[in-house]
Amino acid sequence: MKIVVTGVSGLLGSNLAWYFREKADVVGLFNVHAVTIPGVEVLGFDLQDHSRTHQVMARLEPDVLVHCAARTDIDGQEKDREGAQRSNVLTTDALLESLREASTKVVFISTDSVYSGSRGPYGEEDATDPRNWYGHTKLEAERLVAARPGSLILRTNIFGWNIQDKLSLGEWFLANLRAGNTVTGFTDAICSTLYTFSFAEILDLCLSRNISGLYNLATRDAWSKYRFGQELARIFRLDPGCVHAGSLDDVPFTAQRGKDLSLDVGKLEQALGGHSMPTSMESLQAFHRDDQAGLPLKIKQQGKGGGVS
Secondary structure (H helix, E strand, O other): OEEEEEOOOOHHHHHHHHHHOOOOEEEEEEOOOOOOOOOEEEEEOOOOOHHHHHHHHHHHOOOEEEEOOOOOOHHHHHHOHHHHHHHHHHHHHHHHHHOOOOOOEEEEEEEHHHOOOOOOOEOOOOOOOOOOHHHHHHHHHHHHHHOOOOOEEEEEOEEOOOOOOOOOHHHHHHHHHHOOOOEEEEOOOEEOOEEHHHHHHHHHHHHHOOOOEEEEOOOOOOEEHHHHHHHHHHHOOOOHHHEEEEOHHHOOOOOOOOOEOOEOOHHHHHHOOOOOOOOHHHHHHHHHHHHHOOHHHHHHHHHOOOOOO
16 A cells, blocks of 8 residues: 655654554655655655646555645744645645546545634534634635545644654643743643544554544543643653643734634544544553653654664
C-alpha cells in the first residue's frame, strides 16, 4: 500500500509518516520546511501549484492520501483570510482535482474548531458554527472532500512530538515545567485532545476496515487545558503547582476561540466494532512512555538528518 501524507513537516503529518513507514510505502509532501524521515520519500513543492500537484499525483498513484497540510495559526489567519483560503481550501480542491480519475482513498484531517464551543460534547450531526476563520476554511474544505465517494473526514484535536522546533500543547507544558517555569492553563478551554501516535493507531484501524464518512477522532473524555497541564506534571513527576489557573477571557486573542470543544466519539467507536477511543489519561500516558523511550529525540534529530537509530 502506498500512502501519501501532505504536510509531512507538520506535527501530525510527520508523526503519521513515522508511524506508517514500517507498514506501507510512505511519501511525504512539504512546502517550505524540508525534513528527513528514515524510510519515507519526501518531496517538496507548493500544493497551490495545480500543474505540479497533478504531475506528482499522477506519478505516485497513491492508494491513500492523508491530507494534513493546512495553516493552523488561528490568529494569523484572521489577519490574512485570503492566504488561509488558499492554503486550507484551494489546495484541498487542487488535490481532489488531481485525483478525480484515481481510486485513491482521501483522508482529510479536520478540526474541532468547526464547532462553536458554546456547549460540548459535539457529535458529527451537531450544527457547525466556527468562531474563527480557520474553522470556516476547514469546514469549507470538508465539504469539498465529502463530495468524493469513499472519503474519510476526521475532526480532531491533537498533541505530540514536533519534527520542527515548535511546541505542541504537551511539549509546551513539558518544556516549561522541566525548566521550573510557572505556566497558565485555561480552566475554560475544554477539548478532547489526542496524542498523535494514538491517532495514528486508530487511523490504521480505519484504513484496514475501509471506513468512510465523517467522524470525530479524539479522546473519549475531555479535560480543560489547566487539568491537562496538571495531569502532565504528575505523570512526568514534575510540580503541578507550577500550573496556574487562567481564563481565555484574560488573553486578547485576535481570533475568537470556542471554549468547550469536547467531542463525542461514539460514532467512530461503533464503526470500529466497539473499539474504545483512549481516555485523556491514557493518551498522556502514551505520550510519557514514548518520551521515556527517546522517541522525541529520534524524531527531531532524524528530522534534521542527525541519524539517531
